[in-house]
Amino acid sequence: MSTPPSPRTAVKRQPDRGHYEPKLVHAVLDEGLVAHVGLATDDGPVVIPMLYARDGDRLLLHGSAASRLMRAGRATAMCVTVTLVDGLVLARSAFHHSMNYRSVVVFGQATAITDPDERLAALGVLVEHLVPGRTPDSRPPSDKELRATLVLALPLDEASVKVRTGPPSDDDEDLDLPHWAGVVPVTTVFGSPEPAPDLRADVPAPAYASGYRRPANPER
Amino acid sequence: MSTPPSPRTAVKRQPDRGHYEPKLVHAVLDEGLVAHVGLATDDGPVVIPMLYARDGDRLLLHGSAASRLMRAGRATAMCVTVTLVDGLVLARSAFHHSMNYRSVVVFGQATAITDPDERLAALGVLVEHLVPGRTPDSRPPSDKELRATLVLALPLDEASVKVRTGPPSDDDEDLDLPHWAGVVPVTTVFGSPEPAPDLRADVPAPAYASGYRRPANPER
Numbered sequence: 001m002s003t004p005p006s007p008r009t010a011v012k013r014q015p016d017r018g019h020y021e022p023k024l025v026h027a028v029l030d031e032g033l034v035a036h037v038g039l040a041t042d043d044g045p046v047v048i049p050m051l052y053a054r055d056g057d058r059l060l061l062h063g064s065a066a067s068r069l070m071r072a073g074r075a076t077a078m079c080v081t082v083t084l085v086d087g088l089v090l091a092r093s094a095f096h097h098s099m100n101y102r103s104v105v106v107f108g109q110a111t112a113i114t115d116p117d118e119r120l121a122a123l124g125v126l127v128e129h130l131v132p133g134r135t136p137d138s139r140p141p142s143d144k145e146l147r148a149t150l151v152l153a154l155p156l157d158e159a160s161v162k163v164r165t166g167p168p169s170d171d172d173e174d175l176d177l178p179h180w181a182g183v184v185p186v187t188t189v190f191g192s193p194e195p196a197p198d199l200r201a202d203v204p205a206p207a208y209a210s211g212y213r214r215p216a217n218p219e220r
Numbered sequence: 221m222s223t224p225p226s227p228r229t230a231v232k233r234q235p236d237r238g239h240y241e242p243k244l245v246h247a248v249l250d251e252g253l254v255a256h257v258g259l260a261t262d263d264g265p266v267v268i269p270m271l272y273a274r275d276g277d278r279l280l281l282h283g284s285a286a287s288r289l290m291r292a293g294r295a296t297a298m299c300v301t302v303t304l305v306d307g308l309v310l311a312r313s314a315f316h317h318s319m320n321y322r323s324v325v326v327f328g329q330a331t332a333i334t335d336p337d338e339r340l341a342a343l344g345v346l347v348e349h350l351v352p353g354r355t356p357d358s359r360p361p362s363d364k365e366l367r368a369t370l371v372l373a374l375p376l377d378e379a380s381v382k383v384r385t386g387p388p389s390d391d392d393e394d395l396d397l398p399h400w401a402g403v404v405p406v407t408t409v410f411g412s413p414e415p416a417p418d419l420r421a422d423v424p425a426p427a428y429a430s431g432y433r434r435p436a437n438p439e440r
Contacts, residue, residue: 008263033319033406034303036256038267043228047258047267047301049323081267083254088410090429094347094358095365099253103269127314131404138314138399145315167416179358180423182415184351184432186253190308191405196387203400209310212404 008107009158017162022057025159028104029054030215032082033130037061039078052080053129054156059106060113060122061152075109080154088184091168092177098164100183106159110152116143122151133208188214228327229378237382242277245379248324249274250435252302253350257281259298272300273349274376279326280333280342281372295329300374308404311388312397318384320403326379330372336363342371353428408434 002020004010011018019025035052038045053060059080087100113119123146124135141149168181190212193205222240224230231238239245255272258265273280279300307320333339343366344355361369388401410432413425 033305033308034321036258036267036269036301036303038256038258038265038299040260040265044297044327045258045260045265045299046327047256047299047325049256049301049303049321051319077264079258079265079267081256081269083256083269085253085408087414088253088350088432090351090354090358090413092359093361093365094343094355095361095369097347097350097354097358099271099350101254101269105267107264107266123314127317130308130317130319131310134310134317135314138310138317139312139394139397141313141315145313149315167414167418170416170418174359175418176420177359178420178423180413180415180426180429181419182413182425182429184413184429185411187409187411188305189407189409191407193310193400194307194387194403194405196390196401196403198387198395199401200396200398203398205402206400209400209402209404212308 004160006107006158009160011160011162017164019161019163020159022156022159024161025104025156026054027215028084028102028161029059029082032084034082035059035061036081037078038081039076051126051130052082053126055122055125057156059154059156060126061110061154062123062126062149075111078108078110078154080106085186086165087186089168090181090184092170092174092179092181096168096170098168100164100166102161102163104159104161106154106156108154108158110154113151113153116146119146119149119151122153123149126151131208131212133206137206224380226327226378229380231380231382237384239381239383240379242376242379244381245324245376246274247435248304248322248381249279249302252304254302255279255281256301256303257298258301259296271346271350272302273346275342275345277376279374279376280346281330281374282343282346282369295331298328298330298374300326305406306385307406309388310401310404312390312394312399312401316388316390318388320384320386322381322383324379324381326374326376328374328378330374333371333373336366339366339369339371342373343369346371351428351432353426357426
């Protein structure tokens with residue numbers, strides 16, 4: 001465990017599960033696929049699932065909701081959370097049932113990427129996060145598409161990761177109860193690629209699709 | 221598609237993907253495992269992953285963060301989002317890359333369940349959501365555990381579900397490009413139960429663990 005970079009970033013409940021090293025934050029972000037983006041709006045808090053990617057020490061956000069988030073072009077305060085579920089934890093007591101998980105919470109101000117070249121590069125990073133190896137094997141965005149695309153950048157300065165691993169934590173006096181205790185592992189599995197109905201007959205599924213695996217960009 | 225129950229509940233971007241029928245909302249909530257709970261705080265928006273369960277027409281929330289969310293015991297405005305990822309959508313154009321997903325967004329005011337009997341029942345529903353069939357096969361909460369437990373209830377009056385399914389939506393002029401297009405299916409898989417190291421030798425893994433499957437409570 002390292003030191004939280006700001007008071008609000010500190011893991012409050014079960015602080016022993018909290019970590020702040022960028023390497024650990026990055027590993028969770030690189031494995032996840034969906035970020036849950038929280039904003040304060042006139043209608044109250046809103047949480048929107050979005051595609052994202054890590055680009056060095058910042059997070060890129062993109063999705064159908066982007067324009068709603070950033071319509072004024074100003075920096076926007078947000079909290080972005082990415083959660084990976086690793087197991088269901090069955091304790092002898094109902095009270096100690098839990099999950100094994102890894103979650104990252106990022107606080108900060110997101111800004112829109114306005115420079116066209118930077119936005120083009122950011123879109124490539126987003127596609128690579130979703131499907132590593134894909135960018136060179138797809139049609140690049142046109143000028144019109146680039147203009148229609150909003151990409152947000154959020155610094156990773158205020159990020160924490162919270163992790164639970166291992167078996168259930170039953171109370172000593174419960175250990176001899178006749179109930180099974182342990183963990184049901186949870187994994188995300190990527191199946192055989194399903195070609196589009198209108199795909200050209202001479203285009204086989206590429207290795208990055210048929211052998212798809214996470215994390216996206218361990219080397220970045 | 222039905223009618224949104226309130227203006228803020230209406231799906232704004234790609235409204236053709238939005239639905240409001242309780243049956244569709246319930247199906248996503250019953251399959252999911254983690255809710256992302258968004259709140260407005262003095263530190264700005266916060267998004268916390270939490271265990272949850274659907275109990276009829278309300279959502280129950282429970283987790284290490286509960287006390288932080290509800291320390292004053294007042295009704296708290298929140299937005300709760302549950303997202304299931306079903307596929308990675310590879311289009312011929314970078315621009316049309318997407319995901320197949322089902323997500324539910326609920327707006328409302330959460331209140332703490334204060335009645336001890338109701339809280340006991342709610343904890344049973346939460347355990348059953350996590351592991352259907354488990355409640356009768358675990359030690360019930362003690363009075364002390366019950367007092368230490370905070371369960372929130374959020375009505376499902378303002379809920380929407382957004383769904384994307386099917387192949388990529390490439391532009392007509394891109395259909396003949398030499399790039400593969402289609403969907404990589406994504407599923408959540410539950411592995412063989414891993415017994416706790418201190419488990420009694422005479423307790424086999426129960427069928428609800430070795431044959432674990434979602435959704436949790438299709439009949440509720």
